[in-house]
Amino acid sequence: MLTKRIIPCLDVKDGRVVKGVNFVNLRDAGDPVELAALYDREGADELVFLDISASNEGRATMIEVVRQTAGEISIPFTVGGGISHVDDMKRLLRAGADKIGINTAAIVNPELISEGARRFGSQCIVVAVDAKYNEAWGEWEVYTHGGRKPTGIRALAWVKEAETRGAGEILLTSMDADGTKDGFDLPLTKAVSSLVGIPVIASGGAGNKEHFYDVFTEGQADAALAATIFHYKEIAVPDLKKDLKARGVEIR
Amino acid sequence: MTIAIVDYGMGNLHSVSKACERLGFDAVVTGDPSVILNASGVLLPGVGAFGDAMDHLHESGLDVVVREAAASGKPLLGICLGMQLLFDTSEEHGDHQGLGILPGRVVRFEGGSYKVPHMGWNKLEYTNASSPIFEGLEEGHVYFVHSYHVLPARKEDLLAVTDYGQPVTAIVGRGNVYGMQFHPEKSGEMGMSLLRNFMELAEGAKRA
Numbered sequence: 001m002l003t004k005r006i007i008p009c010l011d012v013k014d015g016r017v018v019k020g021v022n023f024v025n026l027r028d029a030g031d032p033v034e035l036a037a038l039y040d041r042e043g044a045d046e047l048v049f050l051d052i053s054a055s056n057e058g059r060a061t062m063i064e065v066v067r068q069t070a071g072e073i074s075i076p077f078t079v080g081g082g083i084s085h086v087d088d089m090k091r092l093l094r095a096g097a098d099k100i101g102i103n104t105a106a107i108v109n110p111e112l113i114s115e116g117a118r119r120f121g122s123q124c125i126v127v128a129v130d131a132k133y134n135e136a137w138g139e140w141e142v143y144t145h146g147g148r149k150p151t152g153i154r155a156l157a158w159v160k161e162a163e164t165r166g167a168g169e170i171l172l173t174s175m176d177a178d179g180t181k182d183g184f185d186l187p188l189t190k191a192v193s194s195l196v197g198i199p200v201i202a203s204g205g206a207g208n209k210e211h212f213y214d215v216f217t218e219g220q221a222d223a224a225l226a227a228t229i230f231h232y233k234e235i236a237v238p239d240l241k242k243d244l245k246a247r248g249v250e251i252r
Numbered sequence: 253m254t255i256a257i258v259d260y261g262m263g264n265l266h267s268v269s270k271a272c273e274r275l276g277f278d279a280v281v282t283g284d285p286s287v288i289l290n291a292s293g294v295l296l297p298g299v300g301a302f303g304d305a306m307d308h309l310h311e312s313g314l315d316v317v318v319r320e321a322a323a324s325g326k327p328l329l330g331i332c333l334g335m336q337l338l339f340d341t342s343e344e345h346g347d348h349q350g351l352g353i354l355p356g357r358v359v360r361f362e363g364g365s366y367k368v369p370h371m372g373w374n375k376l377e378y379t380n381a382s383s384p385i386f387e388g389l390e391e392g393h394v395y396f397v398h399s400y401h402v403l404p405a406r407k408e409d410l411l412a413v414t415d416y417g418q419p420v421t422a423i424v425g426r427g428n429v430y431g432m433q434f435h436p437e438k439s440g441e442m443g444m445s446l447l448r449n450f451m452e453l454a455e456g457a458k459r460a
Contacts, residue, residue, distance in 0.1 A: 001415060002372040003393060040440065045373055071270035076395060076438045096266045098438065121300065123369050123397045168371070197367050222372070252373045252393040252440075 003250045004216045005045035005223035006237060007201060008230040010035060012081075013052045015061035033068045039230075040073040042237040045252055047073070048101065048171070048225060051081035063095050070096020078126050080171075084108075086115050093120060101171055103128040104144040107151055107158075110165060117166025125169075126201075127162040131155035131188060132175035140188055147175045155188075156195055163196045170200045171225065177205030181229070184211055189219035201225050209235060209243045216249050253455055255279040256291035258318060258334075260308045262300045268331065271437035275444060277451045285317045293454025294321045298333030302342040302358065302400070305333055306350065315351060322353045327428050327454040335424065335431030336402055344400050353429055355405035366417040369399040374414040374434075376422055376442075383411045383425055385449050392442035394422070394434040401433065428457070 011018050016030045036047055049069075051062045059082060066079055079092050080101025089100045100120075106113050106127055116125045130147045131140040140155035159170050172192050174185030182205055189202045199222035202215045206226035215221045229235045245251040255277055257265050265281045272279035272295075279295070280287060288294055296318060298305050309315040322328050322338075330338045339350045342358035350358070361368045373393045378386060396414070402421040404410050411430075412423035423446075424431040430450060436443035 002370070002374050005372060043440075067266070070267050071273075074271060074274075074438060074440050074444055076435075094266075096270075123371055168369070199367065199371060 001250050002222070003045070003252045004221070004244070005201075006043075006212070006241060006251075007046045007048055007223055007225040008039050008044050008237070009048040009050060009203070009225050009227040011050050011052055011227065012062065012065060014055070014058040015065050018052070032065050033072055036069045036077070037072045039237065040075050043241055043252070044075060044237050046075055046223070047077040049077060049079045049081075050101070051079065053082070063091055066092055066095040066097050078171075080126070080128055084112070086112070086119055089116050089120060089124070093124060099124050099126050099169070101126040101128045103130065106162065107142065107144050107153065110161065113162055113165040113167050117168070122166045122168035122198075125167050126171050127159070127167040127169070128171040128173065129155060129159055129162070130173045130175055133188075140191075143175055147173070147178070156191060159192050159196055163198050167198060169198055170196060171203060172200055173203040174205060178203070180205050181207030183207060184215035184219055184221070184224065186214060186219045189215055189221050193220035193222070199223060206235075209240050212240060213244060213247055213249065216244070253278065253292040254287075254290075255293045255295060255451060255454060256288040257281045257295045257297060258288060258314060259283045260305070260312055260314050262298050262305045262308055262333070265297055267437045268295060268297050271444065271447055272451070275448050275451060283312060283314060285313070288314075288317050288321055289324070291326070292457060293327040293329070293451060294318070296328065296330040296334035296337065298331065298337060300333060302333065302336060302344040302350070303346065303348045305337055306348055309337070309351075319351060319353060322429050325428050325457070327450060327457055328353075328430065329450050330429075330431040331437075332398065332433060332435055335433055336400065338424075338429065338431050339402055339404070342400065354409055354424060354426060354431070356403055356409070357405075358400050358402050360400050361416075364417060369397055370401075370416050370420065371397045373439075374416060376412045376414055377419075378412050380408070380411045380425075384453060385411065385423065385425060385430060385446060387449050387452075389442070389445050389449070394432075394436065394439035394443055394446075396422075396434045398433060402431070
């Protein structure tokens with residue numbers, strides 16, 4: 001059986017890790033390559049790099065970070081953030097990324113999913129969806145631009161379209177749960193997981209080990225992603241995996 | 253001693269080559285027949301479609317070279333698509349002839365309730381634990397990404413399977429020829445150990 005995956009996410013700006021990294025045993029906690037290698041050693045199943053650089057220079061730096069990371073780690077990694085063209089995908093894949101995450105650009109131009117899947121294979125294309133519950137609709141709405149802009153698009157219809165267009169995976173972030181540490185958004189995760197036939201990575205809201213157990217069982221997620229709680233060592237990856245395994249979850 | 257990583261224009265070979273380096277082996281990414289035939293071991297990686305890969309191999313004449321390398325007795329390892337290419341035929345987007353180094357065919361997953369592609373970490377189950385490729389290694393998890401899988405014609409060529417609703421061919425081997433359906437270079441410690449075992453076989457073959 002496939003195991004459930006634990007995925008730390010690194011926010012990288014101009015080649016440096018931003019947003020709370022608090023590792024005492026790193027020479028340089030801001031170095032994404034070194035941090036990635038540490039997570040690999042700790043047993044993370046995969047990594048996600050989110051490039052939040054605003055400039056072209058920052059993006060160019062990311063290519064170099066990807067190249068170095070690919071040489072240092074032996075687990076798959078996804079790169080997302082600011083990718084709007086298949087040429088961007090090609091550059092990152094050639095540099096050694098295993099998968100490409102696309103979010104806003106896919107909403108603006110859904111053809112990007114189809115073209116990426118055709119050129120590089122579905123397994124390379126991760127469609128990231130930021131969703132927030134819309135009371136009036138009684139279902140979730142897709143947000144873009146880092147969760148700031150409502151799109152008027154229904155999240156469930158969108159993930160289905162993404163799958164049909166050839167997405168290999170959905171990275172699902174709940175804007176309601178993100179940053180709360182109250183747990184993953186189980187109703188949203190379950191709704192998406194039971195709707196699509198591709199793996200779903202749940203993101204947003206992780207605060208303790210129990211939350212991971214819940215999202216893998218009740219939420220039916222294939223993978224769970226978190227940033228702060230791993231970076232600040234509130235939860236250590238080896239502990240988390242040991243705990244989940246003891247509770248009967250399939251874990252590497 | 254040098255490991256030749258066959259470059260035939262399919263996929264990114266950077267990760268495989270770096271993995272060899274990290275293990276302390278000298279690896280060269282090459283499409284040069286003489287380099288491949290003089291190497292102590294040969295890696296045939298591959299990502300993409302079977303038909304395209306065979307076209308590339310054929311156009312460059314590397315199909316002949318890889319067959320020759322296999323016949324020479326030097327350790328050869330096909331990775332992912334590279335393993336599938338070792339077999340007779342594939343039904344990926346039409347019918348294609350493979351290298352025919354090992355007998356068997358490549359077929360699509362009958363998905364059923366299982367998601368296709370088979371993507372993620374799955375556990376190896378040895379069907380022939382005495383193979384030198386498993387030297388010192390307990391069954392562990394490795395990283396798979398594939399929509400087609402191999403049905404070897406000879407049961408004894410199967411070294412390990414993984415469970416994905418059915419036993420899926422994970423490692424094959426016969427004599428000096430090996431294949432791994434998963435990505436050892438992306439499979440953490442377990443994958444690196446399997447690669448190391450292969451490299452050591454190559455090193456041993458060179459010495460002998």
